[in-house]
Amino acid sequence: MNKIDTKNMRNIEPPNTEDRPTLTSDIRDFWSRNVNAERIMGNTVSLEQRGGEKYFEELEAQRYRSHYHLKPWINSMDKGKSVLELGCGIGMDTFSMAKNGLNVTALDLTEVGVRTARNRFEKSKFNGSFLAGNAEMLPIKDNQFDYVYSFGVLHHAANTEKTIREVYRVLSPGGTAKIMLYHRHSINELVHRITKVPFEEKDELCPVVRRFTVNEVKTMFNQFSNIHLQLEYVYGEGYGKLFSLTPKLLYKFLSKHWGWHIMITARK
Template identity: 55%
Template sequence: MDGQGFGFLSGNINTAKMKQRLNWMKKIENIDTTIKPELTAEIKKFWERNINAERIYGRTISDSKRGEDKYFTDLEEQRYRTHYHLLPWIRDMKPGKRVLEIGCGIGLDSFKIASHGMDLYAIDLTQVGIKTVKERFLRKEVPAHFNVGDACNLPFPNAVFDYVYSFGVLHHVADTKKSVSEVFRVLKPSGEARIMLYHRRSLNETIHHLTRVPFEEKDELCPVVRRYTKTEVRKLFADFSKVDIDVQYVFGEGYGAIYRAMPKWLYRMLSKTVGWHLMIRATKD
């Protein structure tokens, strides 16, 4: 896909690339969820080479050098304009509480969380993500704690966080079920997990499944991508005492003219039913 819409509509996808994508779709639909060191290593290498939020549908978001102030400004404008539901989700957390962010990447959400007055601890699987976010926080003199870490084996003791936050990460890890159990373990009693997972019964999923075109235009494709129904999410979070699921974000700018022309009221209505993001709030007893 390109920034104006689906590549298959414009005839821009060659046969070799389409074959690669078909093989990739089969791979992610039949993924072996057993934790294997080589799978985690493959995932890490992918995200080291493909920094999340820097590109969308083949388009580079910022022409500034990684780490510069304008680089972050450009990426944040793009992220929070299209992910309209994200900032209210962050700002609804109670300031002063200790929060763990899993999969912070270059730290766009991290900066919003810390600026909201949270005691932030964050991990990412990649060295490049941690290096980039640390440099920004040091330059801006914003206190926080960052380390390389694996969502399936969190480097923290039991029951130490008031919140665990992870947006669009746990469906890409080697074992999503194990990562959710780790979230439960590190949460304090009455603590809350705020997790976004992809929605299987979404318009986005349906279109991509029918066309067999992956969700991003990349030279290489993510080793693990999982999607869930609401029922599957409740089973995944069965250890939690309360699980609320809000559906959001029917699709983004990869749909080009359709995204820009659709009335906002219709976009929001569709997002609530067939949106791509399952916004999960799970409370621990």
């Protein structure tokens, strides 16, 4: 574990490591140790806790309260269509999509994510397919899905551009990609730079945390048609009272101009 020296600003993110042979395995190990969203429950979650209904209720309540724009985005997908989620984690969004009547396939780099998501589906008698794999090399044939969905994941990949090419490949003609990537020109980026607080975890550097400009996103998605970008989410509950006390109209204004989330909808 890489402990943080907060005296050095560069330590809010690791140095450029794209050529490191172990990068993908380092990413997998990081997210296996730091199961996404569990930190709101404390530093440790037992195997008995993980996957219980209270576990999911607590995490989902926080996720959809803080990420106010996420449920409407999920709900915009048409019932009965097929969707591939890349980076499903413990499967909160996967479960929401299945409840909405979508035919879900979910992939995650970590075994713990796939196992936790699959177990919930089995307990709930929901249908879904789950794969452990790398979004840069999807074990899926061309032109398979009506939607490919990924929220806050592909900017953590060893090669984000390669994942976007894979998204395009597995989408059916006329299919829609719904992807969220982090925004470099955002208030959240500025706050992290000023406070020297690392991205993602406070006491361990995430191996890859890319942030993109709007123009960089447009370039990555240039093979798609009808690309729509929208900025959302200035900051969440991790900012404590600042989040709850910010007037809604001000929050929405700041989000639309300097939001942390680039919400991308692109048609093949």
